[in-house]
Amino acid sequence: MDIDIAVGVAFATGILLHVSLFRIGEWDLLAIWLMRAPFVLLAALGAALAWFRPAETVLQSLKDASKLDAALLGGVFTSMLVYRAFLHRLRVFPGPFAARLSNLYMTGQSVKTMQAYRHFRRLHEHYGDFVRVGPMEISIAEPAAFRDIYANYSPCEKGPLYSHGHPSTTVLEARSRKLHAPKRKPWDRAFTTTALNNYEERVDRHTDQLLRRIEEHQGSEFNVTRWFSFYTFDVMGELAFGKSFRQLEDNAEHYMAKVARETQRTIGGLLLYTAWIMNTFRETPILNWAWIAFQKWCNEQVDDRLANEPKVPDIFHWISADYRQTPNPTPQERLDLLAEIRLIVVAGSDTTSMTLTGLFYQLVQAPGVVAKLREEIDELAAQDEHALTKNMSLVKLKYLQACIDESLRLTPVVPSRLQRMTPPEGAQIGSRWVPGNTCVIAPSWILCRDSRCFARPEEFIPERWTSQPELVHDASVYAPFSVGRSSCAGKQLALMELRRTVALIVHRYDFALAPEQRIDAFERDLEDHFTMCPPDFNLVFKRREAPPARSG
Numbered sequence: 001m002d003i004d005i006a007v008g009v010a011f012a013t014g015i016l017l018h019v020s021l022f023r024i025g026e027w028d029l030l031a032i033w034l035m036r037a038p039f040v041l042l043a044a045l046g047a048a049l050a051w052f053r054p055a056e057t058v059l060q061s062l063k064d065a066s067k068l069d070a071a072l073l074g075g076v077f078t079s080m081l082v083y084r085a086f087l088h089r090l091r092v093f094p095g096p097f098a099a100r101l102s103n104l105y106m107t108g109q110s111v112k113t114m115q116a117y118r119h120f121r122r123l124h125e126h127y128g129d130f131v132r133v134g135p136m137e138i139s140i141a142e143p144a145a146f147r148d149i150y151a152n153y154s155p156c157e158k159g160p161l162y163s164h165g166h167p168s169t170t171v172l173e174a175r176s177r178k179l180h181a182p183k184r185k186p187w188d189r190a191f192t193t194t195a196l197n198n199y200e201e202r203v204d205r206h207t208d209q210l211l212r213r214i215e216e217h218q219g220s221e222f223n224v225t226r227w228f229s230f231y232t233f234d235v236m237g238e239l240a241f242g243k244s245f246r247q248l249e250d251n252a253e254h255y256m257a258k259v260a261r262e263t264q265r266t267i268g269g270l271l272l273y274t275a276w277i278m279n280t281f282r283e284t285p286i287l288n289w290a291w292i293a294f295q296k297w298c299n300e301q302v303d304d305r306l307a308n309e310p311k312v313p314d315i316f317h318w319i320s321a322d323y324r325q326t327p328n329p330t331p332q333e334r335l336d337l338l339a340e341i342r343l344i345v346v347a348g349s350d351t352t353s354m355t356l357t358g359l360f361y362q363l364v365q366a367p368g369v370v371a372k373l374r375e376e377i378d379e380l381a382a383q384d385e386h387a388l389t390k391n392m393s394l395v396k397l398k399y400l401q402a403c404i405d406e407s408l409r410l411t412p413v414v415p416s417r418l419q420r421m422t423p424p425e426g427a428q429i430g431s432r433w434v435p436g437n438t439c440v441i442a443p444s445w446i447l448c449r450d451s452r453c454f455a456r457p458e459e460f461i462p463e464r465w466t467s468q469p470e471l472v473h474d475a476s477v478y479a480p481f482s483v484g485r486s487s488c489a490g491k492q493l494a495l496m497e498l499r500r501t502v503a504l505i506v507h508r509y510d511f512a513l514a515p516e517q518r519i520d521a522f523e524r525d526l527e528d529h530f531t532m533c534p535p536d537f538n539l540v541f542k543r544r545e546a547p548p549a550r551s552g
């Protein structure tokens with residue numbers, strides 16, 4: 001066959017391959033194979049041409065093979081781009097043209113600023129409540145959509161973003177209800193009231209350490225971002241691996257915290273939009289050396305922890321219960337256990353420290369709120385000197401809870417990327433019908449600052465959750481721990497840490513911005529790494545003149 005005709009046939013075959021195969025279903029997990037395929041094909045075609053055309057030189061055969069290879073790829077990509085741009089079922093949803101073609105559009109935006117949540121807001125201001133932000137993804141800023149996507153009654157399941165941990169799957173990454181339910185059981189056991197009570201002493205020990213650090217730094221700059229992060233990581237180290245990461249003691253970032261921080265940043269920039277990158281990266285020799293070293297370290301920690309069961313159960317105790325009872329665990333079961341242990345630390349640390357930092361950012365600007373909060377806390381402390389370290393007492397502080405809620409409203413820890421996918425038959429989301437197998441997100445950061453849901457939405461007013469309910473028009477969009485079956489498993493532990501830390505600090509110390517700290521730098525530099533990542537934020541603490549109570 002003439003080579004030009006063969007090139008045409010290869011191009012047409014590419015189109016056919018896209019239309020009949022690649023257009024359907026998910027290919028993220030096969031990305032590494034798809035990337036290798038053109039090279040394998042090139043070698044195979046080159047060999048075949050050389051075999052069937054002995055008169056031609058090997059070089060000529062290779063040249064022709066690369067033309068055919070390129071034509072096939074050209075067919076696939078041309079068909080894909082034309083389809084996505086003009087024929088796709090989501091073509092009725094407005095959005096930037098480049099977003100229709102590839103997820104690389106949002107990846108680019110995200111890498112550029114690390115503040116994808118702000119970009120989503122700009123898109124919504126321009127295009128309206130329903131915006132196509134990727135070839136298969138819609139961002140929805142209509143309040144009624146929030147529960148339709150995330151609540152228990154929603155037919156949506158987690159989207160491809162959650163496959164990034166492949167081949168291991170944690171409870172967070174379990175996409176279908178069937179897979180999620182059994183994985184969630186041990187997590188629920190890990191957070192019953194009894195289990196939680198068992199963690200209280202460990203949380204206390206670290207809260208004491210944090211307060212000692214504040215005491216030592218009195219009158220000088222204290223980077224709350226850093227120290228709150230040390231605090232929450234140390235607590236989770238103790239509850240996951242049976243030993244603290246000792247960051248509060250050593251004033252130095254631990255290996256695990258460093259890896260988590262760097263991984264989250266990479267995830268934040270690149271992987272939130274292109275799920276296949278992480279898997280490809282992990283399966284590529286050399287590029288994956290840091291990941292392999294980290295896996296080895298985790299393996300050693302898990303072995304160590306398995307050999308040393310603490311007297312009082314920790315979170316690991318519950319999460320590893322089935323594994324410990326299995327006589328010969330498979331390599332897959334081991335991988336899954338490692339992933340769950342990492343999840344304990346990652347899900348439990350950055351989230352809580354971000355919330356603490358965000359709350360102090362708000363409080364330092366609101367002396368009236370601090371005075372009112374202090375009144376409530378002092379009153380409790382005056383009744384019972386140990387009350388500020390008892391979760392049972394602290395839960396009764398309504399204004400403290402309102403401050404936490406209001407801060408989480410303004411700075412939700414997961415601002416934009418809770419990705420879900422509509423069922424194959426499609427789903428009614430808010431006011432519109434969304435076609436099947438569409439990824440949908442309803443960014444909390446946007447909805448929680450929407451004037452349709454909250455009056456004076458940009459202001460920090462804890463009273464909206466207590467004495468001024470008229471400032472809340474639609475509370476259904478407020479769910480910082482998410483809702484439904486995949487809502488936060490560790491919410492009560494997070495609240496336990498938050499309540500006691502805030503209560504004790506506010507009770508004992510006055511605080512103000514450090515001289516060099518600009519207040520607007522905080523929000524300006526908040527980055528979206530899936531969870532919000534705060535910039536350094538420096539306060540100066542000073543013992544209160546006459547602390548009226550005796551707690552702690």
Ligand code: HEM
Nearest residue numbers: 171172344347348351352355413481482486488489490494
């Ligand atoms: C203020 C602190 C926290 C906030 C705001 C928060 C928020 C969230 C959110 C929004 C989700 C849903 C994620 C998704 O669907 O992709 C989630 C899930 C989860 N969180 Fe938290 N979280 C916090 C603290 C914690 C703590 C202390 C733990 C303890 C280890 C924890 C463990 C988990 C787990 C295991 C999941 C997955 C649950 C599932 O998929 O069934 N979180 N969290």
